[in-house]
Amino acid sequence: MPGNDHPSLLMAARKLASARRVAVVTGAGVSAESGIPTFRDKSAMPGSMQALWKDFDPLTLATPEAFASDPQRVSRWYDWRRLGCLAAQPNPGHLALARLERELAARAGRLTLITQNVDRLHQKAGSANVVELHGNILAWRCTSTGREVTPPPEPMTQFPPVSPFRQGAQLRPCVVWFGEMLPPDAISAADEAAASCDVFMSVGTSAVVYPAAGLLHVARAAGAFTVEVNKDATPATGVVDVALQGPSGEILPSLLRLAFGHAPP
Ligand code: BV8
Numbered sequence: 001m002p003g004n005d006h007p008s009l010l011m012a013a014r015k016l017a018s019a020r021r022v023a024v025v026t027g028a029g030v031s032a033e034s035g036i037p038t039f040r041d042k043s044a045m046p047g048s049m050q051a052l053w054k055d056f057d058p059l060t061l062a063t064p065e066a067f068a069s070d071p072q073r074v075s076r077w078y079d080w081r082r083l084g085c086l087a088a089q090p091n092p093g094h095l096a097l098a099r100l101e102r103e104l105a106a107r108a109g110r111l112t113l114i115t116q117n118v119d120r121l122h123q124k125a126g127s128a129n130v131v132e133l134h135g136n137i138l139a140w141r142c143t144s145t146g147r148e149v150t151p152p153p154e155p156m157t158q159f160p161p162v163s164p165f166r167q168g169a170q171l172r173p174c175v176v177w178f179g180e181m182l183p184p185d186a187i188s189a190a191d192e193a194a195a196s197c198d199v200f201m202s203v204g205t206s207a208v209v210y211p212a213a214g215l216l217h218v219a220r221a222a223g224a225f226t227v228e229v230n231k232d233a234t235p236a237t238g239v240v241d242v243a244l245q246g247p248s249g250e251i252l253p254s255l256l257r258l259a260f261g262h263a264p265p
Contacts, residue, residue, distance in 0.1 A: 006244075008243070009244060009251075009254065009258060010258065012227045012244065014259070015198070015225045015227075016255065016256075016259040017259040017260065019197075019198040019199040019225075020104070020107065020110070021110055021112075021198050022104060022109070022110070022197055022199045022201070023111075023112045023114060023190075023193040023197040023215070023219060024097060024113050024200075024203060025114045025115070025190075025202050025205060025216070026097070026116065026204055027115075027116045027117065027203070027204045028117060029203070029204025029205060029230060029231060030091075030094065030115075030117065030204035030248050031088070031094075031119050031121050032204065033091040033093060034119075035084070036084060036085060036088050036119055036121075038204075040206050056077055059178065061074055061077055063177050063179055067160075067172060071159070071160035071170060072159040072160060075156070075159045075161060075171075075173075076159045079156045079159070079161075082173070083155060085118070085119035085121070085138065089121075090121045090125035092249045092250070093203070093249040094122055094125035094127070095126070095253075096253045096255070097122065097125070097252065098125040098126035098127045099260075099263055100256060101113065101128065103256070103259075111127075113127050113129060114131045114133060114193065114194075115130060115134075116133050116205060116209065118132070118135055118136045119137065120136050120137075131189045132183075132186060133176070133187065133190060133212050134175055134212075135174045135183070136174055137173050137175055139173075140171040140174060141171065141174050142163040142164075142165040142166055142171060143170045144163060144166040144168075145163070145165045145166050149164060149165075151171075160172070182211065187211060190212075190215055191215070191218060194215040194222070195218050195221075196222065197222075198225065199225050199226075199227065200215070200224040201227045201228070202216055202226070202228045202229070202236050202240065203229045204229070204248045205230070205234070206230075206232075206234050207234040207236040208235065213235070213236070216240070220239065225241050226239070226240040226241050226242075227241065227243075228243045228244065229251045230244075230245065231246065231247055233245070
């Protein structure tokens with residue numbers, strides 16, 4: 001991980017300190033230090049949720065076809081993830097992004113936090129201006145009427161869960177599956193933020209899922225200074241102005257300290 005005097009870290013901090021409009025895209029990596037498994041990172045920490053993850057392939061289960069062919073297996077997988085997200089706590093990376101929103105607001109600036117994650121940990125950390133590109137796992141909706149409900153914070157007892165809104169219908173998680181369109185208001189808000197920011201950051205994402213992965217190119221084309229914070233190299237690493245390699249739970253707090261000083265108590 002780059003040391004605090006690392007030139008790349010210093011340059012990114014300087015750009016953040018003078019920025020007014022910042023757009024950040026986060027992926028599963030930003031929640032990894034909260035114990036929530038990523039999609040493509042197979043390094044399972046024993047005893048964590050990741051240790052159980054090896055039995056499921058997210059890319060085949062996170063699809064409408066999978067739910068249609070095996071609603072019991074898919075809804076069981078999502079309820080298991082939902083309970084893990086409810087129990088998870090924000091890590092220093094989430095908290096640093098919530099601080100960045102406050103620091104920018106204090107300077108008449110604005111942070112747009114665009115997330116691919118469905119765990120709502122950014123909101124739990126205090127971030128307000130969050131754009132959820134892929135929905136959220138805590139709300140579920142009726143497969144017939146589309147009406148939403150938030151199940152209680154305890155294990156579901158029936159798979160797939162039955163809809164309370166229409167006889168014979170089921171409940172599915174309010175997430176965007178592969179092959180499904182993203183919420184139009186979310187993708188337009190994300191596009192607008194990427195096209196009008198001074199600094200764009202890609203944090204904890206393998207940068208392979210579209211259209212989220214395309215936002216970096218929108219920001220670059222618009223002249224933003226671009227930064228990646230990620231444990232491993234990705235297709236974004238060779239594109240950004242500064243690539244900071246390491247855990248976001250360590251790099252983001254360092255970046256904020258260098259840009260804005262120590263967090264107020
Ligand atoms: C759509 C919700 C119209 C469900 C998810 C254009 C080109 C190519 C393909 C397409 C395209 N347009 C559409 C597609 C198809 C597809 C797609 O992109 N496929 C990919 C796989 C090629 N996109 C879609 O289907 C989208 N829909 O565009 O509709 C359309 C449809 C079909 C055809 C054309 C147009 C819908 C995409 C949304 C899918 N739903 N999630 C759920 O959660 O179950 S995506 C899923 O992947 C999650 O949201 C996840 O967040 C997301 C991306 O993954 P990452 O977040 O990046 O997670 P990953 O594990 O991959 O990486 C984690 C990274 O963190 C790693 O790099 C690791 O090194 C790093 N890391 C780990 N620990 C740390 C860390 N970094 C820092 N600190 C740490 N501690």
